Amino acid sequence: MQSFSRVSVIGLGYIGLPTAAVIASRGVEVLGVDVSEHAVNTINQGKIHIVEPDLDMLVQAAVTTGKLKASLTPEPAEAFMIAVPTPFKENKTPDLSYIKAALENIAPVIAKGNLIVLESTSPVGTTDKISAWLAELRPDLVMPHQDPDKADVFIAHCPERVLPGRVLQELVSNDRIIGGITERCAQKAVALYHLFVRGECLLTNARTAEMAKLTENSFRDVNIAFANELSMICDHLKINVWELIKLANRHPRVNILTPGPGVGGHCIAVDPWFIVDSAPEQAQIIRKAREINDSKPHYVINKIKQAADQFKKPVIACLGLAFKADIDDLRESPALDIAMSLLEDNIGEILLVEPNIKQLPKKYADHNSRLTSLPQALEQANILVVLVDHKQFKTLHPVDVATKVVIDTRGIFG
Numbered sequence: 001m002q003s004f005s006r007v008s009v010i011g012l013g014y015i016g017l018p019t020a021a022v023i024a025s026r027g028v029e030v031l032g033v034d035v036s037e038h039a040v041n042t043i044n045q046g047k048i049h050i051v052e053p054d055l056d057m058l059v060q061a062a063v064t065t066g067k068l069k070a071s072l073t074p075e076p077a078e079a080f081m082i083a084v085p086t087p088f089k090e091n092k093t094p095d096l097s098y099i100k101a102a103l104e105n106i107a108p109v110i111a112k113g114n115l116i117v118l119e120s121t122s123p124v125g126t127t128d129k130i131s132a133w134l135a136e137l138r139p140d141l142v143m144p145h146q147d148p149d150k151a152d153v154f155i156a157h158c159p160e161r162v163l164p165g166r167v168l169q170e171l172v173s174n175d176r177i178i179g180g181i182t183e184r185c186a187q188k189a190v191a192l193y194h195l196f197v198r199g200e201c202l203l204t205n206a207r208t209a210e211m212a213k214l215t216e217n218s219f220r221d222v223n224i225a226f227a228n229e230l231s232m233i234c235d236h237l238k239i240n241v242w243e244l245i246k247l248a249n250r251h252p253r254v255n256i257l258t259p260g261p262g263v264g265g266h267c268i269a270v271d272p273w274f275i276v277d278s279a280p281e282q283a284q285i286i287r288k289a290r291e292i293n294d295s296k297p298h299y300v301i302n303k304i305k306q307a308a309d310q311f312k313k314p315v316i317a318c319l320g321l322a323f324k325a326d327i328d329d330l331r332e333s334p335a336l337d338i339a340m341s342l343l344e345d346n347i348g349e350i351l352l353v354e355p356n357i358k359q360l361p362k363k364y365a366d367h368n369s370r371l372t373s374l375p376q377a378l379e380q381a382n383i384l385v386v387l388v389d390h391k392q393f394k395t396l397h398p399v400d401v402a403t404k405v406v407i408d409t410r411g412i413f414g
Contacts, residue, residue: 004028004115004192008077010102012039012070014050014266014329015119015160016083018167021055022196024062031077032070033105043070051328051356052167074106079115079192083160085266086120092273094123100133107137112152115188119160121213121267123274127157127206131181144181156180156189157206159213164265164327175199179209217271218286223257224268225289228296231259242411261300261387261409262334263293264323269332297334300385300409301341307383307405314348317372317381320388320410321354328356335387336361343367351377355392378404386410 005028009020012034024030034040042049046060062068074080084098099120110116116134118127131145134153141152157179162170176193178201180186190201204212227245234241245256263269272290276283308314323333330336342350343364351372352360360371374392377384384401386393389410398413406413 004078004195006031006077007079007081007192008033008074008106010034010074010080010082010106011084011098011120012036012043013083013085014052014164014167015162016081017043017048017050017059018052018055018162018171019081019083019119019160020068021058021062022168022171024065024067025058026195027067028195030062030068031075032068033072033074034070035072037072040070040072043068053165054168058168074109076109076111077114079117080106080110081117081119081192083119086122086126086270087266088270088273088277093277094126094274096122096126096129099126099130103130103133104137107134110134110138110141110153112141113154115154115156115185115192117189117192118155118157121159121217121271121274122157122210124207124210124214124278126210127155127179127181131155144185148182148184151182151184154180154185154188155206156185157209158189158193159209161213161216164324164329172196172198175202177202177204177209177212179204179206179212181206211275214271214275217268218275218289220257221263221268221272221293222285222289224260224263225292227257227259228262229292230256232296232299240414242414258411259409260296260334261338262296264331264333264335265329266331269293269323269334297338297341300334300338300387300407303407304338304342304383304385305345305347307407308347310405311348311382314383315351315381316342316348316383316385317351317353317377318342319353319374319377319384319386319393320390321352322356322388322390325389326356326391330357330361338385338387339369340364340367343369348383349380351381353377354388355390383407386412 008031009016010033012032020030020032039049046063048056048059082102084102087095089095131143135143144151178189186203193201231241248254272286276287318339321336353372383405386408389412394412
């Protein structure tokens with residue numbers, strides 16, 4: 001089996017840093033590359049700049065043993081794993097600029113026999129584009145699309161599929177889908193993942209691997225859209241949606257998901273648009289689900305405004321800003337969008353409660369808003385809006401909020 005003595009991970013965020021640390025823990029030398037000087041300096045001190053259970057200990061051990069180092073500048077390695085953002089533009093079309101910038105950065109140090117794996121969730125065809133881009137950047141090397149049998153560089157796609165809060169366990173235990181531009185590319189990538197993955201490595205082509213990750217997240221998005229639409233129907237019909245879902249889910253073949261204030265995160269809120277962009281005429285349910293989930297924050301905002309009209313001086317506490325429970329990740333968070341909209345509309349005093357972060361993004365400071373503790377919010381607010389079901393909020397009892405108007409988008413009060 002192919003062995004790797006040096007691996008480079010490009011992008012040291014929520015996926016890249018845990019991946020780099022896990023590989024380093026297997027005794028492989030890992031160079032992590034990032035554009036953030038703060039991230040690089042923090043990691044080289046054996047510390048972390050993101051929140052993920054047990055990651056701090058793993059990074060500290062890997063840095064202390066010399067197996068993990070972070071840098072702003074790429075260096076030669078046998079394998080390069082690209083884990084950079086893939087957002088969409090304002091018109092919902094994919095933004096591949098981060099991937100292209102990463103390739104331009106590593107191109108000078110790529111050598112014959114190297115493996116390049118794209119982990120970033122990407123539209124169908126992105127891995128093929130990597131091969132074409134590298135052919136332009138390094139015309140001295142043969143790429144897989146140019147000659148499958150005599151390629152100098154191996155290129156594959158292996159989408160990350162981990163759950164924030166359980167990243168370290170799932171990096172190792174989950175099955176991985178590995179799609180190569182050629183079968184030789186896929187086999188080379190399998191050897192890399194066998195270094196640290198206990199789950200099964202499932203081989204396919206690059207386009208199918210790309211579509212698999214988009215499909216997984218679109219499936220979730222469609223099912224969440226059903227739950228969100230159901231919650232709005234139940235509001236209209238004056239039915240407790242939480243009780244309804246519990247009853248309906250007693251059917252052996254029904255499993256309705258939990259409604260919320262929208263859908264956030266770097267995957268589910270983004271990936272379905274990649275499918276819509278690739279097949280706009282065919283992706284009708286996927287598009288509609290995205291539109292339903294994107295509309296839910298506006299629905300919640302209108303409910304808050306109706307509640308605020310009951311008070312001469314409304315004081316609104318937004319409980320939670322992250323995109324899901326018990327993490328610090330604010331990416332694509334509907335809770336964050338709701339809070340910003342309330343601040344911009346100036347409908348009252350807004351208290352922001354997020355126990356997993358130490359400071360607000362700069363744009364919130366510009367609105368003279370600040371983080372508030374949960375006890376302060378309970379004391380000062382006359383309207384409580386539960387936007388995230390953090391464990392701290394789940395300890396609340398209905399008695400604690402009996403004198404408040406409560407808008408519970410997460411069902412913590414049933």
